[in-house]
Amino acid sequence: MKIAWFTEGGFTGQVPRNHRNMKTPVDWMCVMKATHYPILQIHNIQEKFDLGIVVLPKKGIDILSQYPLIESMKQCCNKIAFMQEGPNWFFQDYPLAHQIWFYNILMAMDWLYVHNKSDVQYYKGLTGKECIVMSSTMVEELIQTITPVERKNVIIGGNFCSWYGGFDSFVIAQELECEIYAPSMGRKVENEEHMPDLNHLPYMDWFNWMETLNTFKYGIHLMRTHAAGTFAMNCSYLGIPCIGYEDLDTQQNLHPNLTVKVGDLDTARKLAKQLKEDPEFYNQNSKLTKELYTQYHSEKIFLNKIKL
Numbered sequence: 001m002k003i004a005w006f007t008e009g010g011f012t013g014q015v016p017r018n019h020r021n022m023k024t025p026v027d028w029m030c031v032m033k034a035t036h037y038p039i040l041q042i043h044n045i046q047e048k049f050d051l052g053i054v055v056l057p058k059k060g061i062d063i064l065s066q067y068p069l070i071e072s073m074k075q076c077c078n079k080i081a082f083m084q085e086g087p088n089w090f091f092q093d094y095p096l097a098h099q100i101w102f103y104n105i106l107m108a109m110d111w112l113y114v115h116n117k118s119d120v121q122y123y124k125g126l127t128g129k130e131c132i133v134m135s136s137t138m139v140e141e142l143i144q145t146i147t148p149v150e151r152k153n154v155i156i157g158g159n160f161c162s163w164y165g166g167f168d169s170f171v172i173a174q175e176l177e178c179e180i181y182a183p184s185m186g187r188k189v190e191n192e193e194h195m196p197d198l199n200h201l202p203y204m205d206w207f208n209w210m211e212t213l214n215t216f217k218y219g220i221h222l223m224r225t226h227a228a229g230t231f232a233m234n235c236s237y238l239g240i241p242c243i244g245y246e247d248l249d250t251q252q253n254l255h256p257n258l259t260v261k262v263g264d265l266d267t268a269r270k271l272a273k274q275l276k277e278d279p280e281f282y283n284q285n286s287k288l289t290k291e292l293y294t295q296y297h298s299e300k301i302f303l304n305k306i307k308l
Contacts (some may be wrong), residue, residue, distance in 0.1 A: 003034035004049040004077060008057040012037055017141050021205040024228045025055060025083065030139050031299050032306075039064065042072035052077030053113065055085050056105065061094055065101045070108045082106055083113045083134065087225045088122045103127075115228050116249040136228045136250055137302040138237060143210045151240070153179040155213065157221025157231040159188040160195070168222040168265060170198060172243065175272040176218055183209070214238050218275060221251075224262055236293040241275055241285040243268050253296040254289050 007025065015022075015030040022030065029036055037045060039054065040063075052073045056064070073080045082105065091102040106112065106127050113134040114123055120131040154173045158164025159182060166182060173180045174197075181199045193200055201212060213219075219235040219242035229250030235242040236254035243258045244251040251259050258275075260267045275282050295301065 001050045002048075003032050004045070004047075004052045005029045005032075005034045005036045005083075006039045006042055006052060006054040006073070007036065008039055008055075008060065009036060010038055012041075017139055019139075020142065020207045022139050022142070023206045024136060024230055027137055027139055028083075028134065031137060031302060039069070040067055042076065043068065045072075045076040047076065049077045051079045051081060053081045053083050055083045056102065058086055058090060061098045061102070065098055069105065079110045080108075081111050081113055082109045084115050084119060084123070084227070086227050088114070088119050116226060116247065118226065118247045132306070133249070134306060135297055135302055136230055136233050137297050137299050138233065139299065140237075142207050143237070146211055146214050146238075149215055151215060151217040153181060153216055154218040154220060155181045155183070155201075155216045157219065157242075157244075158182070158223055159185050160192050161187045161189050163187050163223075163225050165221075165223045165225075166192075169220045170195070172222065172265060172268045172272050173218075173220050175269050176276050178217070181216070210234060210238070213240070216240060218272070219243070220268075220272070222265070222268060223248075233293070233297055236289040236297070239286040239290040241282060241289060243271050243275075250297065254292045255285070256292075257285055257288070 014033065014035055015026050017030060019026065019030065054073060091099055094102065109129065111130040111132060112123050114120055114131050117133060120133060123131045154176045156166055156169035156173055158166045160166040164185065164187060170180060179199060180197060181201055183201050184203050213234055219240050221231045221242060221244045224245065226248045229248045232242050232244055232248065232250040232254055241258055242255050244255065245262045246252055246259050258271055
């Protein structure tokens, strides 16, 4: 099947398998051997595709809503599909006119791709359309070169805002009694770098991120905003036990013994304590999560599951 992806990215063409910044949805494009085009350039495409998949950006909807998106996609694609970006409720923060536009875009699609099983229930109920989980995956060529190192310390999955739940993760991480680190994300809040006992990693590309993540012993990502779930998956590939919330497929699939109900910090704290004090429990979950990655989110499994 000949596939095109349309996103806010500024490049045209296919993604090489040695690309250093292989993050969602770049992984998908590479694995699917798809061709990418900038979303506002679709009307210029002369090539024909069996399927076109569009990712609507979180920002710039005022401009995109004036663009003939559906007409342009249908001009070059036999079938068209939507790919979820961010949590399923995100569009409800738009002005009302843009919420209606977003809904009409969904209703014009042949089917929808979503992040998690819980998202299927939402979008199917919202639109009545077929919804297919597009599981997160990784192209492993570059990261196969990462070698095991002695691991220490804990990394939390995001910054101190409601989107990432960084404060909750930080508090639970203190149970592990080691240095605490956090990545620098787009929603990093003012003065967060002055938080006592918290170290920030610099912004980095995906390959450098995976190399750095490989040095950590524990992961904690108590993030209520459920989307692609790459943090839990990245930890899993490296065998790093990660505590996180249910209804996120990568967390539930890959870290089943470390998954808690949303808001259940009490259980999260007990699990952190157990990981610290019980080496057998830690080693069991480290081994298990690597096995589950191969079973649920490897490239081979992705290609077998996705509808193409």
